[in-house]
Amino acid sequence: MSKFAIALLITVFGLSACGDKEGVVVYKQGSYSGKTDGKPWENAAFAGDKSKWDNSIRARGQNQNESKRIGD
Amino acid sequence: MARMKFLCDSERCIECNGCVTACKNENEVPWGVNRRRVVTLGDGLPGEKSVSVACMHCSDAPCMAVCPVDCFYHTDEGVVLHDKDMCIGCGYCFYACPFGAPQYPQSGAFGQRGKMDKCTFCAGGPEVDHSEEEFKKYGRNRLAEGKLPLCAEMCSTKALLGGDGDVVSDIFRDRALKRGKGGEMWGWGSAYGKPEPGTKKPEVKS
Amino acid sequence: MKQLKSNSWLWACLLAACALVLASAHAADAPAPPAQIQAQAQKPGVTPAHNAEATWREVRAGTPGVTTVRGTETGVLVSPDGNTWRQIRHGPVTFYGSLLVILVIVAIALFHSRKGMLRLSEKPTGRTLVRFSNWERSVHWLVAISFVCLALTGGNMLLGKYVLMPVIGHTLFSWLAGMGKFIHNFLGVVFSVGAVLMLATFYKDNIWHPSDAEWIRKAGGLVSREHVPSRRFNFGEKIWFWLGVGLFGLVMIASGLSLLFPNLYETRHAMQTAEVIHSIAATLIFCMSLGHIYLGTIGVEGAYQSIRTGSVDETWAKEHHQLWYDEQVQKKLGKGA
Numbered sequence: 193m194s195k196f197a198i199a200l201l202i203t204v205f206g207l208s209a210c211g212d213k214e215g216v217v218v219y220k221q222g223s224y225s226g227k228t229d230g231k232p233w234e235n236a237a238f239a240g241d242k243s244k245w246d247n248s249i250r251a252r253g254q255n256q257n258e259s260k261r262i263g264d
Numbered sequence: 265m266a267r268m269k270f271l272c273d274s275e276r277c278i279e280c281n282g283c284v285t286a287c288k289n290e291n292e293v294p295w296g297v298n299r300r301r302v303v304t305l306g307d308g309l310p311g312e313k314s315v316s317v318a319c320m321h322c323s324d325a326p327c328m329a330v331c332p333v334d335c336f337y338h339t340d341e342g343v344v345l346h347d348k349d350m351c352i353g354c355g356y357c358f359y360a361c362p363f364g365a366p367q368y369p370q371s372g373a374f375g376q377r378g379k380m381d382k383c384t385f386c387a388g389g390p391e392v393d394h395s396e397e398e399f400k401k402y403g404r405n406r407l408a409e410g411k412l413p414l415c416a417e418m419c420s421t422k423a424l425l426g427g428d429g430d431v432v433s434d435i436f437r438d439r440a441l442k443r444g445k446g447g448e449m450w451g452w453g454s455a456y457g458k459p460e461p462g463t464k465k466p467e468v469k470s
Numbered sequence: 471m472k473q474l475k476s477n478s479w480l481w482a483c484l485l486a487a488c489a490l491v492l493a494s495a496h497a498a499d500a501p502a503p504p505a506q507i508q509a510q511a512q513k514p515g516v517t518p519a520h521n522a523e524a525t526w527r528e529v530r531a532g533t534p535g536v537t538t539v540r541g542t543e544t545g546v547l548v549s550p551d552g553n554t555w556r557q558i559r560h561g562p563v564t565f566y567g568s569l570l571v572i573l574v575i576v577a578i579a580l581f582h583s584r585k586g587m588l589r590l591s592e593k594p595t596g597r598t599l600v601r602f603s604n605w606e607r608s609v610h611w612l613v614a615i616s617f618v619c620l621a622l623t624g625g626n627m628l629l630g631k632y633v634l635m636p637v638i639g640h641t642l643f644s645w646l647a648g649m650g651k652f653i654h655n656f657l658g659v660v661f662s663v664g665a666v667l668m669l670a671t672f673y674k675d676n677i678w679h680p681s682d683a684e685w686i687r688k689a690g691g692l693v694s695r696e697h698v699p700s701r702r703f704n705f706g707e708k709i710w711f712w713l714g715v716g717l718f719g720l721v722m723i724a725s726g727l728s729l730l731f732p733n734l735y736e737t738r739h740a741m742q743t744a745e746v747i748h749s750i751a752a753t754l755i756f757c758m759s760l761g762h763i764y765l766g767t768i769g770v771e772g773a774y775q776s777i778r779t780g781s782v783d784e785t786w787a788k789e790h791h792q793l794w795y796d797e798q799v800q801k802k803l804g805k806g807a
Contacts, residue, residue: 226335253428298541303536332628
């Protein structure tokens with residue numbers, strides 16, 4: 193009886209973790225249906241090369257990190 | 265996928281208003297509109313803090329929720345943009361926004377609101393990238409040039425950080441760790457702050 | 471219609487409300503620096519222990535700082551009332567407002583299907599009495615036409631997103647809403663002038679008269695179809711006049727005018743409050759106007775002709791406004807003699 197109760201408690205406790213919500217941000221979209229905006233890499237500068245654009249943005253982002261850029 | 269964010273380090277901002285000027289110059293914003301502003305808290309007193317603020321590109325954006333014509337959208341990079349051709353200048357996004365980001369150039373006989381203007385994270389708007397139209401309505405599209413917003417990129421003390429949220433938070437976390445513990449740590453003032461003048465120490469019963 | 475999403479929103483509302491109360495309590499000494507910083511300033515020579523929580527708590531409550539950017543409230547870093555406004559407008563105002571309008575329309579439809587048009591019980595005599603002068607009719611239609619346009623364009627601002635936009639699409643809707651806003655702004659001024667003229671023109675005949683007591687007792691004979699003698703305007707019309715045009719009309723005008731001039735350096739809080747008052751008053755005045763329009767068109771035979779042409783048949787006058795009819799006859803006799 194007590195073993196069963198403990199097992200039940202553990203199961204319930206363990207299952208309660210399934211109710212945990214993911215902490216990932218979900219962007220709430222309005223119902224916009226105006227002009228479509230192109231992707232930032234779909235233009236002459238990047239010619240649709242997304243990884244090139246990603247690298248450029250990442251490099252620019254790291255430029256703001258002066259402890260890496262000029263050292264500590 | 266990058267999620268674009270701004271972060272302003274109030275320990276570093278020196279209220280030079282460089283970001284404000286850079287934004288105006290880069291985007292040639294309409295007269296009377298300031299997409300970015302610097303607010304100083306406790307100005308002139310010890311411990312004053314300055315923060316540069318613009319559109320924060322919210323995930324659950326109030327402007328988007330209240331817009332009666334639904335002219336707002338999120339780009340895949342998490343930037344909140346709007347279509348000025350659809351905007352009717354009702355002012356609801358201005359009422360709803362906590363940061364005072366949406367602003368209106370005055371137009372018409374009675375100073376009515378024109379089309380709303382706000383920070384675009386230097387990502388232009390729903391027009392052909394780098395077109396005359398886009399620049400006139402929304403300003404420079406630096407994101408499509410593989411660059412970050414000018415306000416953040418040119419910040420002299422690197423107080424204002426912009427870009428992918430992960431990168432920005434990494435930079436800031438590093439910085440906070442290097443500064444070590446102290447006044448800027450959350451909860452420090454409450455836990456170890458000096459008692460207010462005039463308050464008595466609790467008497468210890470022997 | 472956006473419902474409250476979770477408890478956290480409720481808490482946010484409560485907190486914002488508390489913050490508002492606090493902010494208004496401290497409004498008098500708003501330019502003074504926050505208490506924490508003041509306390510630090512009182513101890514010269516001591517390095518201030520920067521209290522991040524205290525600073526951010528002030529920011530969250532909407533305490534203004536200093537900025538070089540000119541304008542109203544540019545020093546406020548985070549304004550907490552926007553979310554409160556959003557919750558109120560997109561919650562109860564939209565939901566209960568549209569519910570009320572639907573209920574009133576259904577009630578009128580039911581009433582009409584049960585009772586039908588109130589017809590004259592006797593034959594028209596062919597002799598007419600002047601009920602409304604040209605001036606009175608002009609004022610009425612100035613207010614009526616501008617009101618209907620305002621109601622349609624204003625209702626579109628509140629509900630068009632849910633009703634019209636899914637039908638006609640975003641592009642056409644935004645164009646329509648833009649035109650609507652323009653019309654609303656300009657006709658609002660026309661309505662304001664018209665409503666004031668209307669109050670000045672009709673107030674004399676809308677003053678309380680002892681015969682109104684009987685009208686109230688018999689509920690105007692609306693259900694019993696009994697003819698309750700009344701003077702020029704019965705008590706129902708008087709309610710519409712004082713409550714609809716007088717109270718709600720003036721509330722609409724006052725809140726509307728403050729929204730019309732965004733460059734008057736009003737705070738956001740003032741505009742949010744004005745917007746909510748404007749929407750609530752608009753919903754109520756619109757519901758009342760539905761009753762007025764119903765009784766003035768298909769509800770009562772001859773009512774529309776009276777405001778359209780200005781004259782009514784003597785039978786109509788006798789059946790609907792007997793005391794007024796008697797007065798008119800007395801006047802005519804007096805003149806004739």
